[in-house]
Amino acid sequence: MKRLLATTAIATLVAVPALAVELTVGASNIAPYLDPGRDHSNVGSQFYHNTFDTLIAKNLDSDKTEWLPGLAVSWELVEPTVMELKLREGVTFHNGEDMTADDVVFSLNRMYQATFPPYQVRARDRLANFEKAEKVDDHTVRIHAKRAEPLWETLLNLQQVMIIPEDYTKALAGDPKVAENDDYEAFSLKPVGTGPYKIATFTPGEQVVYERFDGFWGDKAPLDRVTVKRMPETASRITALKTGEADIITNVAPDQLSLIDGDPNLKTVGAATALFHVMIMNVNHPKLTDPRIRQAMSLAIDRDTLNEALWLGKAVVPASHTMQEFGELYMPELETFEYNPEKAKELLEEAGYDGFEVTFDTDAVYYTNGLLAAQAIMEMWAEVGIKGKVQVGEKWTGNAPELMARNWSNPMYFADPFGSFGVMWAPNGPSESEGRFNTDEAYAKIWERFRYSSDVAERKAAYGELMDRIKADPPVLPLYRPYESWAMRKDINWAPKPGNIPYVLDFRAGSISFASN
Amino acid sequence: MLTYLARIVLKMLVTFFAIVTLVFFATRLSGSPIDFVIGEGITQEDRALLTSYYGLDQSTWVQYRAFLASFADGQFGLSFVERRPVAEIVGERIWPSLQLLLSSVALTLALSLPLGILGAVYCKSWVGSAVMVVAFLGYAVPNFVLATFMILVFSYWLNWLPVVGNGSAWHFIMPTITMSGILIAGLTRFTRNAMLDVLGQDYMRTARAKGLSEQTVIFKHGLRNASITILSVIGLQIAGLAAAGSVVVEAIFAWPGIGDLLVRSAIVRDYPVLQFGVIAVSVAVLLINAVVDIAYAYADPRIRLGRA
Numbered sequence: 001m002k003r004l005l006a007t008t009a010i011a012t013l014v015a016v017p018a019l020a021v022e023l024t025v026g027a028s029n030i031a032p033y034l035d036p037g038r039d040h041s042n043v044g045s046q047f048y049h050n051t052f053d054t055l056i057a058k059n060l061d062s063d064k065t066e067w068l069p070g071l072a073v074s075w076e077l078v079e080p081t082v083m084e085l086k087l088r089e090g091v092t093f094h095n096g097e098d099m100t101a102d103d104v105v106f107s108l109n110r111m112y113q114a115t116f117p118p119y120q121v122r123a124r125d126r127l128a129n130f131e132k133a134e135k136v137d138d139h140t141v142r143i144h145a146k147r148a149e150p151l152w153e154t155l156l157n158l159q160q161v162m163i164i165p166e167d168y169t170k171a172l173a174g175d176p177k178v179a180e181n182d183d184y185e186a187f188s189l190k191p192v193g194t195g196p197y198k199i200a201t202f203t204p205g206e207q208v209v210y211e212r213f214d215g216f217w218g219d220k221a222p223l224d225r226v227t228v229k230r231m232p233e234t235a236s237r238i239t240a241l242k243t244g245e246a247d248i249i250t251n252v253a254p255d256q257l258s259l260i261d262g263d264p265n266l267k268t269v270g271a272a273t274a275l276f277h278v279m280i281m282n283v284n285h286p287k288l289t290d291p292r293i294r295q296a297m298s299l300a301i302d303r304d305t306l307n308e309a310l311w312l313g314k315a316v317v318p319a320s321h322t323m324q325e326f327g328e329l330y331m332p333e334l335e336t337f338e339y340n341p342e343k344a345k346e347l348l349e350e351a352g353y354d355g356f357e358v359t360f361d362t363d364a365v366y367y368t369n370g371l372l373a374a375q376a377i378m379e380m381w382a383e384v385g386i387k388g389k390v391q392v393g394e395k396w397t398g399n400a401p402e403l404m405a406r407n408w409s410n411p412m413y414f415a416d417p418f419g420s421f422g423v424m425w426a427p428n429g430p431s432e433s434e435g436r437f438n439t440d441e442a443y444a445k446i447w448e449r450f451r452y453s454s455d456v457a458e459r460k461a462a463y464g465e466l467m468d469r470i471k472a473d474p475p476v477l478p479l480y481r482p483y484e485s486w487a488m489r490k491d492i493n494w495a496p497k498p499g500n501i502p503y504v505l506d507f508r509a510g511s512i513s514f515a516s517n
Numbered sequence: 518m519l520t521y522l523a524r525i526v527l528k529m530l531v532t533f534f535a536i537v538t539l540v541f542f543a544t545r546l547s548g549s550p551i552d553f554v555i556g557e558g559i560t561q562e563d564r565a566l567l568t569s570y571y572g573l574d575q576s577t578w579v580q581y582r583a584f585l586a587s588f589a590d591g592q593f594g595l596s597f598v599e600r601r602p603v604a605e606i607v608g609e610r611i612w613p614s615l616q617l618l619l620s621s622v623a624l625t626l627a628l629s630l631p632l633g634i635l636g637a638v639y640c641k642s643w644v645g646s647a648v649m650v651v652a653f654l655g656y657a658v659p660n661f662v663l664a665t666f667m668i669l670v671f672s673y674w675l676n677w678l679p680v681v682g683n684g685s686a687w688h689f690i691m692p693t694i695t696m697s698g699i700l701i702a703g704l705t706r707f708t709r710n711a712m713l714d715v716l717g718q719d720y721m722r723t724a725r726a727k728g729l730s731e732q733t734v735i736f737k738h739g740l741r742n743a744s745i746t747i748l749s750v751i752g753l754q755i756a757g758l759a760a761a762g763s764v765v766v767e768a769i770f771a772w773p774g775i776g777d778l779l780v781r782s783a784i785v786r787d788y789p790v791l792q793f794g795v796i797a798v799s800v801a802v803l804l805i806n807a808v809v810d811i812a813y814a815y816a817d818p819r820i821r822l823g824r825a
Contacts, residue, residue: 026681032598032785117570121563185600203609204599205781206773231681231771235665239672239680246681396552399561410558424558433560 020224023512025505026231026246032204033188036162037111038118040413042275045159046250046505047228050210050221051094052162052193055085055104056153058415060499060506065327065415067153071099071163071194075156080148083156087139092215093165094198101135106166106179108133108143116184122160125423125430126413130155150454154416159501168192196221196508206230210507219509226507241266241487248488250505253368254312260487269495270485272316273502274325274412276420276478277367279360279377282403282436283475288358291473292351297358297405298337298477299344300384301377307480309376310369314483320467321410321421321478325498328456329417329463336467337477344384357387361397361406368482370407399434410478411502417463418451425466425476426451437475491515521820525810529803536799540792541584545577550597550786571597584792594789598782603793607775611797613683614763614774620689621696622755629701630747633708637716638735640709648705655702664695664769681771692770696763700754707750711743718742744816752809756802 029043036048057070072085091099112130114120131144149155164187172190173182191199196218197210208228212221231237231246234253238260240246252260252268260266279301281294288294303317320334358381362374371392378388397403412420424431427444431437439447446469450462470476484502488494493513497506506512551559551567559567568574572583587594592602599606636648671678671691679688715721716739724738725731763776771777775794782790814820 032596033600117566120566121559124560124563125558189599189601203773204601204606205778229682229771232777233769233771235668236680236769236771239668243672243676243680245679395548399564428560430558430560433562435561 021222022225023223023227023247023507024245025226025228026237026240026249027228027505028230028232028234028237028251030203030205030208030228030230034191034199034202034208035184035188036159037107037164038116038122038160038184038188040122040159040411042411042503045501045503047208048159048162049195049500049504049506050197050226050508051191051195051199052159052164053091053195054157054159054162055087056156058157058499060497063325063327063415063498065154067157070157071104072156075152077152078142081145083143083145083152084136085141085143085156087141088217089139091194091217093168093194094192094213094215095165095168096215097165097168099163099165099194100138101141103166104141104163105133105135106169107163108141108161110164110179110184111160116181119184125426126158126419127155127160147452148454150452150459151416151418154414154419158414163194165192197223197226200225221507222509222512223507228505238487241489247492248486248494250486250503252485252487254310254314254483254485257312257485265490266487267490268485268487270314270483271496271498272314272481273484274323274415274420275481275502276318276321276410277370277373277480277482278408278410279405279477279479280398280408280431280436281405281475281477282401283438283473284435285402285404287356288404290351292347293353294474296344296347296351296353296384297381297386298474299340299347300380300386301477301479302339302341302380303337303479304339305380306373306376310372311480311483315480317480318478321470321476322417323412323420323481325412325415326417326420327415329460331460331463331467334464334467336471341380341384348385353385355385355387357389359389359391359404361391361393361403363394363407364392367407367409373479374407398431398436401435403436407479410476414501415499421466422451425470431475443469521814522811525807529807532803533796533800537585537792537796538581540795540799541581542577544786544788544791544795547783548786549573550788552786587789593793596782596787596790598785598787598790603789606790607778607793607797610773610775610778613772614767614776616683617689617692617696617763617766617772617774618755618759620693621700621758624693625697625700625704626751628697629704630708632701632705633747634712634735634740636705636709637712640713645709648709652702652705652709655698655705658698660695660698661765661769663698664691664766667691667694668769683772688770692766692772695766695769696758700758703754704747704750708743708747711746712739714746715739715743741816745813748809748812748816752806752812756805759798759801759805 027046031044031047034047036052054070055072056075057068059066059068071088071091073088075083075085078084087101087104093099109132111119111123111127112132114123129145129147129149131146133141133143136142169183169187170176170179172186174180189202189204196213196216198213199208200211201207201209207230210226212224231240234256237249238256241249257268260268281297282288307313307315307317320331320336322331322334324330360374360377362370364371374390378390381388397406398408410420410424413423423429425437427439427447432439446462446465450459450466453459453462491514493515496504497511500506551564591604593604595601596603596606632648636645639645668680668691672680678690682688721734721738724734763774764780766772767774767777768780775798779791779794782794
């Protein structure tokens with residue numbers, strides 16, 4: 001993109017904002033629909049941040065939690081379960097409509113009181129404590145929770161409660177005064193928000209074209225136009241970067257990094273993603289009901305060796321189900337998971353393991369290095385005497401009674417243990433409902449304290465107890481936080497921000513700049 | 518000729534119905550789209566909710582009837598993933614695929630017919646041997662290897678050709694060569710063999726004895742008679758290319774065509790798109806076959822008149 005070079009050079013010399021600054025991103029996948037409310041996929045997360053805003057924003061430059069005004073300029077708790085928010089004035093949607101309390105109430109209630117099945121599903125696991133939003137006046141709204149909520153800001157900063165326009169959405173299909181399922185379906189192909197970039201063209205699964213939105217209320221977008229194109233083949237994607245067809249590419253495999261870094265015109269950036277690749281174990285499989293067997297399966301796995309061999313040591317191996325991004329709730333002191341083959345052998349002996357075969361299911365390609373990790377785990381199991389067998393298949397087997405073990409991922413949907421461990425391992429959550437994890441009254445009680453205590457120390461103590469339960473009767477072992485890389489032209493300054501959820505392609509002001517050379 | 522055409526059409530219709538039915542049941546054997554549309558970590562209760570929203574809780578028979586009915590409005594149902602009419606999704610991609618197919622067929626014909634004839638006419642000299650070597654090489658190299666090799670040389674090292682998309686004429690070069698590689702190899706060999714068969718026939722000797730020029734002998738008497746064999750091979754190979762050849766090529770070069778769409782919808786089990794995509798490709802194959810059948814009739818009066 002020589003034009004871009006020329007642009008930045010001229011801009012720095014004479015400060016004439018004349019030529020357009022354009023960027024092309026080669027992504028391994030493009031979302032098939034764009035609706036922040038129903039989506040929580042890794043592919044979709046790339047796109048929403050540029051186009052939509054939340055009521056409460058977050059300082060993304062830090063992995064410490066610092067809340068900032070977003071579409072709301074202030075908020076205060078008027079009752080233990082009622083939050084009142086003053087909305088920013090002069091905010092315009094990309095279609096020219098002004099944002100008012102009605103739009104905010106509509107956006108929130110489409111999730112809090114969801115009738116559209118994809119929203120219901122997303123709302124249930126994280127927004128279940130919210131009853132409704134209501135308008136006080138044109139620039140004031142109140143949100144009612146069912147019970148006192150310790151995570152107000154966190155849960156108003158979610159992608160799922162980004163603000164969308166009411167009238168526009170309702171008019172997309174059917175009756176223009178009523179919100180119907182088809183309105184939401186249509187919205188996901190023609191998304192409109194308040195963010196610094198509007199979506200000029202969206203070809204599902206193929207291409208997203210952003211254009212700067214001049215009516216944006218905050219710092220204006222630094223780029224005029226960004227085209228994110230699907231380039232599924234790794235080799236083609238890297239070559240496209242080299243030929244200048246792309247300026248930035250996503251999803252570079254660890255073994256390709258040195259190739260790119262060796263090129264004087266290119267560079268890579270990367271980070272351990274806020275997501276765990278995990279091994280799950282079916283606590284209800286007749287042969288695995290004895291927790292000692294599962295503890296042994298877990299203790300036998302040398303995760304540091306997996307990291308060295310598969311991720312060149314760039315992944316992060318956790319001692320517990322915890323991440324730095326959790327802020328105050330980050331608990332590196334917990335020692336829930338360890339490598340101890342001797343102890344594994346002892347436990348197998350005590351449990352009377354008779355050499356039965358333990359199957360480990362994996363997709364061939366879904367998780368980067370997933371199959372290789374599975375094969376290595378079989379070797380590690382063999383070291384302690386467990387007879388393992390990898391079963392490669394495409395089907396999700398997490399809900400199958402015959403499941404013994406398989407790989408899975410536990411993403412951080414938002415920066416709190418509730419947004420990671422919590423979504424997957426809550427009482428009656430996905431894992432329990434799929435029949436491979438059990439909770440009891442005691443677990444539910446600890447869960448309550450962890451989820452709803454207003455005291456951080458109390459929440460931490462409860463989370464520690466949950467981890468003790470997981471350790472004593474393990475249904476899961478977090479293997480590592482995979483290392484995710486992007487590659488780009490050397491003059492581009494861009495990197496994923498530490499305060500963001502994984503995979504976001506952030507091109508807002510302050511997120512990208514160009515070295516003048 | 519009319520009866521002949523009617524027979525072709527009837528054959529197509531029966532085959533089409535068989536394909537439609539087979540595709541419907543085959544796609545359903547491979548897993549539920551819910552796992553892929555929604556992703557990981559949903560409760561059984563939510564899974565049931567979505568299964569019902571997408572109409573997948575209905576009996577197979579009801580779904581099959583709805584599937585057939587969706588042909589009526591020309592929309593072919595809604596994609597599970599994109600929630601827009603399947604006809605629209607596939608429609609966006611037909612032209613890029615067709616362009617690539619046509620350019621590949623053109624390149625194939627332009628190279629393999631002359632090469633095959635050369636190979637036959639000069640079968641005893643080094644020219645003939647060289648043609649055969651090229652043909653065997655083309656056959657032996659898989660298309661994804663050829664594609665990667667070209668990308669390495671012409672894009673990565675030399676930076677002459679673009680790698681992704683279909684934005685300009687330059688974008689056609691590598692995908693077209695990749696698509697036609699095996700086809701050129703195969704058709705060259707078939708043309709050569711067909712010509713060799715014909716060149717040994719008595720009527721060729723007669724033609725020469727009549728004092729016709731060598732050019733007339735080879736092209737009018739030789740090629741015309743060899744064309745039946747060549748046509749049937751071309752038909753089969755182009756149909757094969759339309760059905761499967763584009764899948765790899767489109768993925769490698771990020772070509773926004775049907776092959777790429779098929780792969781993607783197969784991965785996420787987007788039944789409606791997958792079904793219609795397979796059907797669209799099948800129709801293309803049927804049409805190509807019909808065209809070949811008609812071309813036969815043109816080339817060989819015995820077929821046209823039903824006296825073969």
